[in-house]
Amino acid sequence: MPKTLFDKVWESHVVDRMEDGTCVLYIDRHLVHEVTSPQAFEGLRLAGRPVRRPDATIAVVDHNVPTSNRGERIAEDDSRIQVETLERNVADFGVPFFNITDTRQGIVHIIGPEQGISLPGMTIVCGDSHTSTHGAMGALAFGIGTSEVEHVLATQTLLQKPAKNMLVQVDGTLGAGVTAKDIVLAIIGKIGTAGGTGHVIEYAGEAIRALDMAGRMTICNMSIEAGARAGMIAPDDTTFAYVQGRPFAPKGEAFDHAVAYWRTLPSDEGAHYDAVVHLDGAAIPPMVSWGTNPEAVLPINSVVPDPAAVDDEAARAQMVRMLDYMALTPGTKLTDIPVDVVFIGSCTNGRIEDIRAAAAVVGTRKVAPGVRAMVVPGSGVVKQQAEQEGLDRIMIDAGFEWRDAGCSMCLGMNPDKLKPGQRCASTSNRNFEGRQGPGGRTHLLSPAMAAAAAITGHLTDVRDFT
Amino acid sequence: MQAFTELTGVAAPLPLANVDTDKIIPARFLKTIKRTGLGKNLFDTLRYDPAGAERPDFVLNQPAFRHAEVLIAHENFGCGSSREHAPWALLDFGIRCVIAPSFADIFHNNCYKNGILPVTLPREVCDQLMEDAALGGNARITVDLERQLVIRPNGEEIHFDIDPFQKHLMLNGLDDIGQTMQRAPAIDSFEATRVTDQPWFPGISV
Numbered sequence: 001m002p003k004t005l006f007d008k009v010w011e012s013h014v015v016d017r018m019e020d021g022t023c024v025l026y027i028d029r030h031l032v033h034e035v036t037s038p039q040a041f042e043g044l045r046l047a048g049r050p051v052r053r054p055d056a057t058i059a060v061v062d063h064n065v066p067t068s069n070r071g072e073r074i075a076e077d078d079s080r081i082q083v084e085t086l087e088r089n090v091a092d093f094g095v096p097f098f099n100i101t102d103t104r105q106g107i108v109h110i111i112g113p114e115q116g117i118s119l120p121g122m123t124i125v126c127g128d129s130h131t132s133t134h135g136a137m138g139a140l141a142f143g144i145g146t147s148e149v150e151h152v153l154a155t156q157t158l159l160q161k162p163a164k165n166m167l168v169q170v171d172g173t174l175g176a177g178v179t180a181k182d183i184v185l186a187i188i189g190k191i192g193t194a195g196g197t198g199h200v201i202e203y204a205g206e207a208i209r210a211l212d213m214a215g216r217m218t219i220c221n222m223s224i225e226a227g228a229r230a231g232m233i234a235p236d237d238t239t240f241a242y243v244q245g246r247p248f249a250p251k252g253e254a255f256d257h258a259v260a261y262w263r264t265l266p267s268d269e270g271a272h273y274d275a276v277v278h279l280d281g282a283a284i285p286p287m288v289s290w291g292t293n294p295e296a297v298l299p300i301n302s303v304v305p306d307p308a309a310v311d312d313e314a315a316r317a318q319m320v321r322m323l324d325y326m327a328l329t330p331g332t333k334l335t336d337i338p339v340d341v342v343f344i345g346s347c348t349n350g351r352i353e354d355i356r357a358a359a360a361v362v363g364t365r366k367v368a369p370g371v372r373a374m375v376v377p378g379s380g381v382v383k384q385q386a387e388q389e390g391l392d393r394i395m396i397d398a399g400f401e402w403r404d405a406g407c408s409m410c411l412g413m414n415p416d417k418l419k420p421g422q423r424c425a426s427t428s429n430r431n432f433e434g435r436q437g438p439g440g441r442t443h444l445l446s447p448a449m450a451a452a453a454a455i456t457g458h459l460t461d462v463r464d465f466t
Numbered sequence: 467m468q469a470f471t472e473l474t475g476v477a478a479p480l481p482l483a484n485v486d487t488d489k490i491i492p493a494r495f496l497k498t499i500k501r502t503g504l505g506k507n508l509f510d511t512l513r514y515d516p517a518g519a520e521r522p523d524f525v526l527n528q529p530a531f532r533h534a535e536v537l538i539a540h541e542n543f544g545c546g547s548s549r550e551h552a553p554w555a556l557l558d559f560g561i562r563c564v565i566a567p568s569f570a571d572i573f574h575n576n577c578y579k580n581g582i583l584p585v586t587l588p589r590e591v592c593d594q595l596m597e598d599a600a601l602g603g604n605a606r607i608t609v610d611l612e613r614q615l616v617i618r619p620n621g622e623e624i625h626f627d628i629d630p631f632q633k634h635l636m637l638n639g640l641d642d643i644g645q646t647m648q649r650a651p652a653i654d655s656f657e658a659t660r661v662t663d664q665p666w667f668p669g670i671s672v
Contacts, residue, residue, distance in 0.1 A: 056670030
């Protein structure tokens with residue numbers, strides 16, 4: 001029977017199957033960070049259980065870390081305690097760890113692929129919903145809760161039922177100024193924030209195949225925003241070229257053997273999908289979110305929607321609430337919305353390619369007066385690479401802050417936060433109420449669009465930006 | 467984990483769809499190394515104004531619902547982050563059961579791990595239950611896991627489906643790590659096969 005990419009990776013990791021179909025699924029890589037792990041390690045201690053496979057586990061600090069004055073004591077007590085707790089836990093249990101001063105430190109979903117820790121065909125988990133990012137490698141990667149973190153630490157497995165298969169096919173060639181971020185926002189706008197619930201999404205089609213690995217990671221990263229358990233893209237020559245030579249990737253003959261296996265992973269001709277969605281890549285414009293969940297997106301050349309035009313009562317009420325929170329008036333052109341803050345970074349768009357795209361838009365221009373604009377590289381390695389390319393100079397000269405690696409303003413867990421009422425053009429993944437700080441207002445968009453907004457001081461169609 | 471068998475209590479109606487985990491417990495409250503103590507910040511931004519005072523119109527601030535044990539909501543409850551702090555906050559407040567037309571996957575799973583029963587029922591049934599719930603202490607709802615029933619104050623019994631394995635764990639309050647540990651020999655032999663068949667996966671050491 002023809003199988004999907006998901007079927008193949010799933011089946012090759014089933015250790016045991018119970019009568020009701022629940023599987024004991026083997027986990028190849030477990031990524032650990034400071035926020036969702038303390039209670040899991042505590043659970044191991046209380047039960048007297050060891051970490052079964054420290055060598056399949058990697059820990060890093062990212063959510064809490066300040067993105068400036070690296071190496072200084074973290075001022076906020078509870079953030080520092082969480083970081084110190086992870087340091088103690090990795091020492092006690094012998095888990096490999098990138099500490100705050102290590103160049104390899106960064107957002108957990110940036111460093112996995114970057115270090116060659118996340119590889120095609122693997123099962124990868126982390127106590128973080130954006131673990132779906134690693135699916136871009138052709139891996140099955142998904143977020144888990146802290147109880148499951150403990151379960152994986154103790155057993156290197158999870159109890160899971162197979163997901164359904166969804167194919168999202170994006171054909172055609174993207175227009176100028178349109179990026180992976182616009183594709184995924186368009187997908188979520190089409191299928192909704194629960195459109196992928198119970199499914200693993202496989203992204204395919206010409207527009208996906210043409211993306212580099214950074215773009216593929218951006219797309220898989222936001223699978224969770226469509227409610228999907230995971231997102232995957234079949235590994236191909238682009239993937240193998242990316243993997244080759246990375247610090248923890250197989251080397252020499254082992255790499256060749258691995259590639260031979262990875263070539264067997266793409267979905268078979270005629271494989272069954274429980275749901276299929278088509279998008280025309282050529283018809284996708286640059287997208288921006290206007291509301292407080294990631295399905296509330298529109299093409300940048302649209303106007304703020306009008307609740308009066310919505311028939312369903314519940315949907316109308318939700319729209320009214322969103323517009324109220326976002327302080328937007330129906331009919332306003334999206335390009336007339338001013339921004340206070342621009343954030344370029346996060347596990348969605350904190351890779352070197354994203355910073356290059358932003359710098360290309362910025363050129364020799366300056367950030368608009370009154371706008372706070374910041375670039376937060378996704379890892380120390382990304383930061384170093386950008387500095388070697390001189391991208392830091394372009395951004396700093398324009399008036400951007402050039403910061404250290406971390407989750408930063410994607411979520412309000414470290415000093416980088418919006419103030420109440422501030423409006424932010426953000427390359428992150430969630431525009432929930434208060435996500436970037438209590439009372440903060442988020443517009444999700446691509447790095448190129450964010451850079452354009454920083455220069456003009458309002459949301460801007462990057463295609464008109466000359 | 468505390469077993470869940472049968473619960474009769476006050477249900478709080480929360481007629482909102484897409485209640486995300488940032489709404490259930492904002493990220494700034496995740497800086498704890500414990501599982502307990504999050505109840506006071508459950509639904510923080512809905513529950514308190516920016517100065518920290520209770521918003522009197524929010525359901526859990528109303529006297530009848532301050533000790534609610536059941537929460538009834540609309541579609542896609544618990545979407546967003548994987549933070550288990552969301553069910554921990556619900557549990558710490560005293561919520562043992564959430565009823566909604568649909569749940570986000572990770573949240574749904576996290577509920578089971580903490581002895582919170584997620585019950586999926588059609589939207590119109592949830593709306594009926596919300597009407598019941600609005601009567602507060604005068605209309606207690608019963609949730610019977612063994613028989614898979616939600617019992618309305620008028621005695622009407624509503625059946626719900628649940629994964630049999632999760633039901634077994636919930637009814638008996640079983641720790642699923644213990645369950646998996648019983649299969650250690652299968653994990654050992656799987657690992658041994660993997661080392662021979664796919665020797666290219668290097669271990670991580672930094």
